[in-house]
Amino acid sequence: MTSATTISSFDGEELAIHRMGEGQPVVLLHGLFSSAQMNWIKYGHAAKLVASGFECIMPDLRAHGESAKPHDASAYPHDVLVSDAAAVVEKLGLEHYDLVGFSLGARTAARGVLSGLRPRKLVLAGMGLEGLAGWEGRAAFFIDAIDRYDDMERGDPAYFAKNFMKTMKTDRIAARHLLQSVGDTAPDALGAIAMPTAVVCGDDDRDNGSAENLAEAIPDAVHIEVPGTHMSSVVKPELGEAIVRYLTA
Template identity: 30%
Template sequence: MNFNLPDFDSFTHDGLDLAYFDVGSGEPILLIHGFASTASVNWVHPGWLKTLGEAGYRVIALDNRGHGKSDKPHDPERYYPRLMAGDAAALLDHLGIENAHVMGYSMGARIAANLALADPEKVRGLIFGGLGIALCDGAGDWDPIAEALRAPSLDDVTHERGRMFRAFADQTRSDRIALAACIETSRELVSREDVGRIAAPTLIGVGTRDDLAGSAQTLAGLMQNARALDIPNRDHMLAVGDKVFKQAVLDFLQDVADTKN
């Protein structure tokens, strides 16, 4: 089975054509990528499709609205996390999957949290990467990122974090106007009270050099059944493909399966 170059299909939800891949058989895991990324950039290139596929999982990942091969509305009102969580739920319905493990990175973790709150019966196990207590408290000023995305060129951007995301968007040849719209509303916070309602077993992995995610331990302490993982010496961009993170995810998924059995 080819875990390197998955074929993409599409389905329609909320008036948008959304792209996804669906590879392998076995227990399903739905992967939700981060802001300005894609299913391929977040999950295929760093080796997650290979790691999970070879471990016997059915690996499903979508390009979030505004990203990759999916439709890219320019209206910020289309990018609230609950709407993107609805896309993820609709994909599981489209594939006839009653429930799955759900793993999200950064913005994808925020979407996954919204999915777990709106459709808890669809979530077997939950994995957050690159997002700790910032899920509830936020992580600094993101407005310069929207400004950087709308700037005529990278040369016009002086804000350090803005330059990082603008360069990443240019690298992935993204629709910068759609991303600027997305960043305005996709940061909607989840209350600490709501986080405490999430009952699914949860793994929260954050790099020890990540200055965006906030504490994994603090978030885990608010949840019913969560564990925190420090990903050693990794920042927000580099933690996603880390081997420590991958092994922890495989161990967590096995623990969830053992508990259910």
């Protein structure tokens, strides 16, 4: 059973927190245009963690899910998602916890650690080395999809992004502001990630660059391959199984 509560983030905006299970806390950060429900609950990943003795703490990121979606650009300062993640850890009084992120959630988790978060173990899923730097180009693709949303036709390279936004009922004004707030991480900064880390990525996922190179850039990291592309890996049981194996090892 999932319970949902809200907390006030660092600036007073409300964040929805979905919780399942009891035991070792693990904070799970979902991907762009997704939600805790879609990324972690729907396909059973959270249930696998709960069955293995974890409490899953799954915030909806700002501008996503049941969390606040302000339309004022001032509500999206640089690295706002990192500040939100820190607020979740602080407000819930988490000390001995694990941190898992997928795609945008992985970027947020990595930057959170570099900003001072200290989880026991870190899992960066759906992420490669190039995906942590050069965010401007990646963001531009999605901003363009938002700007051309009403005129985009099937066959357009961004048509899948449009369909996912439609499915998730994405607030495009809020999402556009959020996309402009995400910070880059230089490869040489990753040496400061000191805790054991798993880089978990689909065998056909190159959306965010090389997972192998990301694992090599982090001192105590392993690369774990699961089946799928960037989007299909999320729906496969192997993703949750890989996360469970790493966190329980």
